[in-house]
Amino acid sequence: QQMQQQQPHQGNALVPAAASQQTGAVSAQLAKQFAERTLQNLYDYVTSFATKPDASMGMFGSGAPVQVLPVKVFEDWYNAFLRKLQRDPVAAMPN
Numbered sequence: 001q002q003m004q005q006q007q008p009h010q011g012n013a014l015v016p017a018a019a020s021q022q023t024g025a026v027s028a029q030l031a032k033q034f035a036e037r038t039l040q041n042l043y044d045y046v047t048s049f050a051t052k053p054d055a056s057m058g059m060f061g062s063g064a065p066v067q068v069l070p071v072k073v074f075e076d077w078y079n080a081f082l083r084k085l086q087r088d089p090v091a092a093m094p095n
Contacts, residue, residue, distance in 0.1 A: 034093055042077055049073045 050067035084092040 037093065038081070042074075045077050046073050 046069050047067075050069055053066055053068050081092065
């Protein structure tokens with residue numbers, strides 16, 4: 001019989017290397033999913049505030065389709081996200 005390779009102590013228990021690698025893969029997948037959902041939530045939120053520039057904004061261009069996003073929109077989203085994360089990290093996960 002082959003002995004399963006063991007990693008150093010994690011807490012007070014020995015964890016088989018295969019289990020640790022599996023946990024790492026799950027953690028990486030969850031992190032990827034969290035990042036994708038968070039960025040999609042940010043994109044959806046800030047683009048809902050997009051406006052077309054007008055002459056009062058002092059923007060004269062080539063007539064290319066341009067939209068403006070106020071920096072305050074990013075700040076508001078960021079601060080709200082941090083508050084949610086501090087209250088309940090699981091609830092901060094965008095749906």
